[in-house]
Amino acid sequence: MEEDFAGGATTVPDPDGPDGVRMTWNSWPRSKVEASKCVVPVAASFSPIRSSSSLTVLPYLPLRCRPPCAAVLNPFARVDFGAKIWICPICFSRNQFPSHYAGISETNYPAELYAQCSTIEYAPPHIDAAAPPPPPPVFLFVLDICLIEEELDFVKSAMRRAIGLLPDHALVGFITFGTQVLLHELGFADLTKVYVFRGTKEITKEQVLEQLGLSFAGVRHGSVAPGYPKGHQANALHPSTSVNRFLLPASDCEYTLNALLDELQLDRWPVEAGNRPLRCTGVALSVAAGLLGACIAGTGARIIALIGGPCTVGPGMIVSEDQSEPVRSHKDLDKDAAPHFHKAIKFYDNLAKQLVNQGHVLDLFASALDQVGVAEMKVVVERTGGLVVLAESFGHPVFKDSFKRIFEDGEQSLGLSFNGTLEINCSKDIKIQGIIGPCTSLEKKGALSADTIVGQGNTTSWKMCGLDRTTCLTIFFDVSPSEKSNQSGIPNPQLYIQFLTNYQNPDGQMRLRVTTVTRKWVDGSNTEFTHFCIASSYYCIYVNAFSNDTLDFLSVTLLNVKELVEGFDQETAAVVLARYISLKMEMEEEFDATRWLDRSLIRICSRFGDYRKDDPASFTLHPNFSILPQFMFNLRRSQFVQVFNNSPDETAYFRMLLNRESITNSVVMIQPSLLSYSFNSPPTPALLDVSSIALDRILLFDAYFSIVIFHGVTIAQWRNIGYQNQPEHQAFAQLLQDPQVDAQAIIRERFPVPRLVVCDQHGSQARFLLAKLNPSATYNSAHEVVPGSDIIFTDDVSLQVFCEHLQKLAVQS
Incomplete structure (x- = not known):
């Protein structure tokens, strides 16, 4: 297993893509049984109104499929230009183009059919000239x-x-x-x-x-713009x-x-x-x-x-x-010894219903x-x-x-929007379990609603009273193929999901943003049998004994597992699991998050790892899974799972931000990033490990909620003497300045603004960094510490020990 790691995620230009959609599995198992064997839920992260420079805005109403589907025309629709008909990719209904689409042809496409317009926004003009102007935003300060x-x-x-x-x-x-x-x-x-x-x-x-x-x-009610939900x-x-x-x-x-x-x-x-x-x-x-x-x-x-x-x-x-009564703690909540807690929750739940209404x-x-x-x-x-x-x-x-x-204009503003509703339409073999994130179920149950509920479920429509450019939702899906779809002959190799977001933009105008995405189905595969064939040292002997039919099955099965593995997004999976267990910790009193994570990770490694039975040394993971154990190791130690030393308010705050931020930001919450600054090299990613501390090095640590600039002992001594103020030591002055500049750049892009901590090695505030580092050197192994580095006073196991135990358990017969 790959054990070397740099903090945080690999930097890519736009990890969410043009649609703002990321999925745990980009190739979906076709059956419920195979989905359960994948361990990680089939889920999608979706940013409803994420800003995009390439977004196309159309000044007319959307063209919809016939009820009950009501999907909007999109690039995945099949079009018969001669008959002026389009076939909905979600329900396969045939729809006639209206008269104002009469000019379409193979060389004259409407914008909705261009491949790059999988996300598109509609801003229809007001038909009624006497309609009132858009209402102004309202801010009531309390x-x-x-x-x-x-x-x-x-x-x-x-x-x-x-x-x-x-x-x-x-x-x-x-x-x-x-x-x-x-x-x-x-x-x-x-x-x-x-x-x-x-x-x-x-x-x-x-x-x-x-x-x-x-x-x-x-109040007097304004008219509803045509094309928007009643x-x-x-x-x-x-x-x-x-x-x-x-x-x-x-x-x-x-x-x-x-x-x-x-x-x-x-x-x-x-x-x-x-x-x-x-x-x-x-x-x-x-x-x-x-x-x-x-x-x-x-x-x-x-x-x-x-x-x-x-x-x-x-x-x-x-x-x-009375100050003699302490404010409730996590221990009080666990023991049901907080006399006011449940009554307050009930009051705020009723207030939430009123505000949503x-x-x-x-x-x-x-x-x-x-x-x-x-x-x-x-x-x-x-x-x-x-x-x-x-x-x-x-x-x-x-x-x-x-x-x-929140009141600023320009690129740094949040783009506060109001009165959002989200509707989801998807292929018939998919059902929606619910959403984790800042929204409320509108209880619009339909054929696409799953029996199992996660978060705000039992509906295909949600209300978002407030949303902004960074708002992110996690949608959980249930793979539920019907008997009819199994008997319908050749199944469709692609699945389709469409997100319809109505909202009032900062200017007060109503908009409809439509995002349509497609992913690939992977037919059923016997992963137990596949793993047996891959892992066995007698693979060739067994193959010689197989019939031609069995060999065909084996090749198809290997291909199917390969497609599943290559479609896995480990960053999204880590965030979805973090949000899922945070919800379960709040909803289930006896839920043991650490044990649940450990068992899930062992099952994942056992299903998708390559190894020989009972031989931990042979264990390897595909690159798409290689960082997942590190994510889980840091998640187990994070403030989302370990509530010790945090108040209930802090835990609620951390979880609210985890549930609403993008995958990229949420990954930093789970596994912070670490940059190293030294005379010998430009700023480089460093291992999130205590061994990264050095006397002549500055570390920039980003844990999302806080940013730490950490000076090694030698750097701190030189700074205290004042070398940076001397002309001959301009390189040192620049070295001190660089992490400050980079920290401010992070702060300018983030909401809420993180706490900035500037500290020195062995100083009291160094705890903000040490608490998050991998304890590869502790007081038990102080004799192995590299000179100039540091140790962590903890009994927690290191990542290396964690991975060794994981390998041993994953390969057991």
């Missing part, structure tokens, strides 16, 4: 004021900067909360006017409307002046908001010694959801919650005000040294497609730079 003075100053400064970056037409609202919830009326600039809600008990949407005098404001409505603001009291265009209320921020003070409610502040986070979010539901249901809106501590009163409460998003910015309840709020953030950032302080760059990023 600010915690149970803070210390310094933290309040930090968050006020960040909000002023954000308000200055908002588009002039964007609608803005403002809520503050502490012991009580204060909804600020921005439409009355002459005098500060607020509506106060008690923070001790749950408040319904109807009660919010009644107190604000919005019971009869209502029920996907773009509601416009009601012209009622009562609504405009609370949500105003940024250009009209910028002065008022800045004046409010200048006057804003800490929560005045007294806090007794030994008590936590009374903070009613749950009620504040309920008021925000009720206000948006009354004013702009169905229009793209975001609740931006800025929270600096735990909810201690009212619904959503995670801990009491309204089409609104909750973004969570939590900045505190203590926990704030991210674990409880995870359900509402994920189901609405919200953003989440966890930082230590409102003054920390992780918060400040991330918060600024």
Whole structure:
């Protein structure tokens, strides 16, 4: 087995390809039994609106197949130009081209049929000239004021900067909360006017409307653009002046908001010694959801919650005000000793349903040294497609730079979009188990829905209230060939999957993006028999004894296994397994993730490795599988599996980002990358191993959530003396500068902004690096350490020992 490894994944120009789709298996087993033998689930990673410079946008409606299929015309359709007919590759229905396609021919293709247009976007013009203009984006800020003075100053400064970056037409609202919830009326600039809600008990949407005098404001529904799904409505603001009291265009209320921020003070409610502040986070979010539901249901809106501590009163409460009661830990959750946890989860689950029904998003910015309840709020953030950032302080760059990023324009912006729906159509032998990621099932069950549910399942349609250019979903499939398809003669060698994404872009326009992909079926193969023939040292003797029919079967079987192996994507497989076990750890109380991963990896190596029975030294893996054991080794040690030393909030935060990021970014979360800088060579990838540490070397470590610049002892001593400031040592100054430049380049491209740690060998913060390195040298083997390197104080096995045990177990009879 190949054991040398560089941290992270191999850099390629665009690993997701033009469609933003990556699959665990690019050649699919045709039967359910063969799919189960593959161990790794048949799954796809899909980025619905990933930006692409080559994307074609068509200014007309899509041409769809007849119901119930309703697939959109795509490059894989067969076309009879003479009869003006196209055959859908998914359901094989024959469809007549409409009259406006009359000019098509072998030399005059519509854009939908070009091979490079497997992903295409439709932007039909408004047919009704009297239709209302696109609704503006809405940002409702919900600010915690149970803070210390310094933290309040930090968050006020960040909000002023954000308000200055908002588009002039964007609608803005403002809520503050502490012991009580204060909804600020921005439409009355002459005098500060607020509506106060008690923070001790749950408040319904109807009660919010009644107190604000919005019971009869209502909304008026805009027409649905032709070609889009029914029920996907773009509601416009009601012209009622009562609504405009609370949500105003940024250009009209910028002065008022800045004046409010200048006057804003800490929560005045007294806090007794030994008590936590009374903070009613749950009620504040309920008021925000009720206000948006009354004013702009169905229009793209975001609740931006800025929270600096735990909810201690009212619904959503995670801990009491008495500081003698600790905030719940993983051990408390395991023992069911967290008295408020399940009640808070139920509250946020209901809030999630309300926001999804309204089409609104909750973004969570939590900045505190203590926990704030991210674990409880995870359900509402994920189901609405919200953003989440966890930082230590409102003054920390992780918060400040991330918060600024969501309001910026240009290439560095997130491209925030709203009101997304995803529909999936696929070949008849495939069913959909569900999705892991920031979405909610619309419970539209059909023939393509599998009985087994993974994540948001039991449907072929999902709601994404909020999505952006980096949003990524993981779709799990079930291979379910019917008896009819087995008896239909020569089966189709290709399978097809089409993703239909409706969404409201940042400009408020409705778009339909269609992505159609194809993969190859691999007929059934007896992998046990194949492995026996490959591995046996008496292979030639057995072949001589076989009949011609058996030899034909053997050659076909070998070919089929080869096709499966060559279509395997080990990076996608590692990420899909990480997301899958993270879900199972949350859903199943007794689930042992480490044991499950170990057993799965042994089965994979036993099925697809080349070896002689009971001979570990003979074991080898195909290059497409060679890095998978390393991924699993690092996944076992990662924060997704090992929750020790992490709070429930941190674990929820890590898993939310794992579930929504691209495969490339998720791989870095599982197996960080490491670059080495020295005088002797340009920056080069280094082994993610303690042996990579050297006295005269600088390491740049990227673990996605944090970036570490690590200086060897000699480099640190030279820097402390000040050699970099001397003209004759410009090479050393450049060596110190290079990892800083590269780290900043990574930070500029990433959201949330990672934490930057600059440390020296043997320093206290070196733990951020040492905790992730392969412990090939520990205190038990200190005599074998290369001079100038380091050791790790751990009893964990090294990658080498892990692989030796894996080989031994994989080749057992």
